[in-house]
Amino acid sequence: MIETKNINFYYGDFHAIKNISMKMEPNTVTAFIGPSGCGKSTFLRLFNRMNDLINNTRLEGECLIKSKNIYDKSIDVDELRKDVGMVFQKPNPFPKSIFENVAYGLKVNGVKDKKFIAQKVEESLMAAALWDEVKDKLHKSAFELSGGQQQRLCIARALAVAPSVLLMDEPASALDPISTSKIEELIHQLKSNYTIVIVTHNMQQAARVSDKTGFFMMGELVEYSDTKKMFLNPDKETTQNYITGRFG
Amino acid sequence: MIKKISNIVIKQLLTVSGAITGIAILFISIFLFKEGIGFFNSPAVEKGYSLYVHASNPINELSSKEIKEIFDSEITNWKTVGGNDEAIKIFRIDEIFQKYSEEELGKDYQLLPEKLGEEIKSDKNIIAYIPQKYAPTLTKGIKVLHIKHLTLSDFFLGKEWLPTATPSPLFGVMPLFLGTLLVSILAIIFALPLGLGVAIYLSELANEKIRKLLKPIIELLSGIPSVVYGFFGLVVLSPLVQKTFHLSVGETALTGSLILAIMALPTIISVAEDAMRNTPRAMREASLALGATQWQTIYKVVIPYAKSGISAAVVLGIGRAIGETMAVLMVTGNAAVMPTSIFNSVRTIPATIAAELGEAPAGGTHYQALFLLGCVLFLITMVFSIIAEIISKKKNY
Numbered sequence: 001m002i003e004t005k006n007i008n009f010y011y012g013d014f015h016a017i018k019n020i021s022m023k024m025e026p027n028t029v030t031a032f033i034g035p036s037g038c039g040k041s042t043f044l045r046l047f048n049r050m051n052d053l054i055n056n057t058r059l060e061g062e063c064l065i066k067s068k069n070i071y072d073k074s075i076d077v078d079e080l081r082k083d084v085g086m087v088f089q090k091p092n093p094f095p096k097s098i099f100e101n102v103a104y105g106l107k108v109n110g111v112k113d114k115k116f117i118a119q120k121v122e123e124s125l126m127a128a129a130l131w132d133e134v135k136d137k138l139h140k141s142a143f144e145l146s147g148g149q150q151q152r153l154c155i156a157r158a159l160a161v162a163p164s165v166l167l168m169d170e171p172a173s174a175l176d177p178i179s180t181s182k183i184e185e186l187i188h189q190l191k192s193n194y195t196i197v198i199v200t201h202n203m204q205q206a207a208r209v210s211d212k213t214g215f216f217m218m219g220e221l222v223e224y225s226d227t228k229k230m231f232l233n234p235d236k237e238t239t240q241n242y243i244t245g246r247f248g
Numbered sequence: 249m250i251k252k253i254s255n256i257v258i259k260q261l262l263t264v265s266g267a268i269t270g271i272a273i274l275f276i277s278i279f280l281f282k283e284g285i286g287f288f289n290s291p292a293v294e295k296g297y298s299l300y301v302h303a304s305n306p307i308n309e310l311s312s313k314e315i316k317e318i319f320d321s322e323i324t325n326w327k328t329v330g331g332n333d334e335a336i337k338i339f340r341i342d343e344i345f346q347k348y349s350e351e352e353l354g355k356d357y358q359l360l361p362e363k364l365g366e367e368i369k370s371d372k373n374i375i376a377y378i379p380q381k382y383a384p385t386l387t388k389g390i391k392v393l394h395i396k397h398l399t400l401s402d403f404f405l406g407k408e409w410l411p412t413a414t415p416s417p418l419f420g421v422m423p424l425f426l427g428t429l430l431v432s433i434l435a436i437i438f439a440l441p442l443g444l445g446v447a448i449y450l451s452e453l454a455n456e457k458i459r460k461l462l463k464p465i466i467e468l469l470s471g472i473p474s475v476v477y478g479f480f481g482l483v484v485l486s487p488l489v490q491k492t493f494h495l496s497v498g499e500t501a502l503t504g505s506l507i508l509a510i511m512a513l514p515t516i517i518s519v520a521e522d523a524m525r526n527t528p529r530a531m532r533e534a535s536l537a538l539g540a541t542q543w544q545t546i547y548k549v550v551i552p553y554a555k556s557g558i559s560a561a562v563v564l565g566i567g568r569a570i571g572e573t574m575a576v577l578m579v580t581g582n583a584a585v586m587p588t589s590i591f592n593s594v595r596t597i598p599a600t601i602a603a604e605l606g607e608a609p610a611g612g613t614h615y616q617a618l619f620l621l622g623c624v625l626f627l628i629t630m631v632f633s634i635i636a637e638i639i640s641k642k643k644n645y
Contacts, residue, residue, distance in 0.1 A: 050533060055455070078541050081538065082539030088530060088537075092530035092533070095553060105538035
């Protein structure tokens with residue numbers, strides 16, 4: 001599904017991603033862990049070309065999604081982002097109603113059929129396990145929701161445009177434990193339909209939700225293997241040290 | 249201890265400076281309105297002059313408009329103003345000198361009041377405009393015409409602004425008010441789309457280098473004195489307008505509004521750009537991550553988010569346009585007539601105040617009328633501020 005080949009990424013002179021090659025299978029959850037500043041978020045943001053927005057950056061290598069190099073000139077970035085949805089660290093709903101938030105992606109992609117939009121909004125909110133909580137106040141402001149609800153709204157918003165990949169950049173870091181467990185539950189459910197890549201600094205979370213885990217440090221992918229193996233019997237000592245909390 | 253004292257001192261200083269500012273503003277407004285309101289207690293003839301008619305004339309009072317029309321020979325019959333069906337005979341003091349020689353009027357015109365009285369008495373259809381200094385000594389056979397006070401409708405609905413006409417000046421604010429509105433609205437029509445366009449370009453599209461170069465230059469433009477803009481308008485813009493539209497004069501409402509638009513642009517651009525750049529990065533990213541194009545992100549997320557800042561930009565722009573004096577004074581042609589097209593010369597309220605206050609005798613009707621204009625201007629800008637406040641407070645969500 002996603003494959004990177006010898007990716008190097010620079011912020012100006014800073015070498016942020018060092019020669020990373022890895023593969024992610026469809027309908028799996030892959031977690032990226034590592035200390036702050038290790039490049040895991042930067043790496044994640046390469047998959048929907050979010051780093052394009054930052055000036056003075058440079059990329060080497062190839063990033064393939066569905067066997068196509070997404071940095072190829074023939075790629076339409078807007079189309080790519082429709083297929084590769086993203087959920088951000090902090091809930092960032094638009095200053096619009098709950099309904100409009102979810103409908104936004106459809107509307108900007110030219111969907112006009114109101115019935116279809118309403119149906120999609122309902123489906124997406126259901127998929128994000130938010131429908132029952134908001135069905136009576138769809139036209140209220142998204143800011144009236146709690147932080148956890150807002151984050152699930154952002155997931156629903158991402159799901160509405162029917163992506164095949166869902167990128168999550170520390171989606172629960174700003175949430176309380178109950179909201180976090182709801183999000184994790186949700187990730188489990190979504191796995192059957194989406195390929196999910198999640199960045200987290202919470203190792204228990206990575207252990208709970210992911211099939212495979214990549215451990216990043218100083219811009220390098222130190223170890224990448226099945227989550228179980230990674231947490232029980234890592235190959236490298238650095239990984240062992242990080243997981244057991246000796247640093248980071 | 250010292251910390252405590254300095255804390256108290258700073259607190260007091262801040263309070264005092266706040267109070268002083270408040271009092272100053274209050275004082276200015278009160279002064280403005282007090283002088284302005286005096287206008288409605290003034291008779292509508294030049295100070296020091298009176299109007300006299302024959303005692304048998306049933307007319308006791310006239311309004312300023314009637315007086316003006318009588319002396320302009322637009323009203324020629326007493327019937328028109330509610331009197332007898334007789335032709336009006338206008339008498340001005342100059343006529344007495346054609347009838348009598350200087351000797352007959354005596355030393356220092358001692359006999360002038362008497363002669364004037366006789367003159368008025370001799371014609372029952374006469375209306376005489378005479379300085380009070382030479383008020384006729386005769387009391388029988390003549391009477392002083394009472395002149396109505398200027399009314400709200402004289403001022404606000406009057407279509408003629410002739411503050412120095414004799415005997416009865418007209419203070420109709422309509423042409424000035426419309427002139428101000430015309431020039432300001434046109435200016436905003438020119439400046440707003442352009443200003444917002446540049447603001448969007450600077451905040452969303454331009455790369456960092458261009459932005460860092462352009463922003464200070466644009467901000468510098470708002471610091472140029474308005475008289476310089478006026479000069480530019482007079483020398484460059486006005487001939488250009490004249491040539492382009494084949495007009496007899498280039499000083500028109502259009503020229504004024506163009507210059508105002510140029511002047512309002514820096515404010516609009518800089519305030520709107522700041523507002524748009526304050527849109528959180530997370531909002532833009534969320535929109536782009538959903539497959540929205542950059543343009544969709546701008547008009548569906550950035551602009552709504554920056555709405556209150558943008559409306560502040562608009563109000564500051566309008567405020568500048570309405571209140572601007574010097575540049576408009578120089579390029580609009582200063583004709584206080586009802587504007588009928590954008591190619592007419594017009595005159596705005598601030599330009600009128602600036603141009604006429606120096607010539608208006610302090611405390612006179614004209615002087616008070618100018619203060620009243622100031623009040624009108626004050627109220628217009630206040631209305632705009634309130635509207636802007638309402639718009640910017642209104643949340644989308």
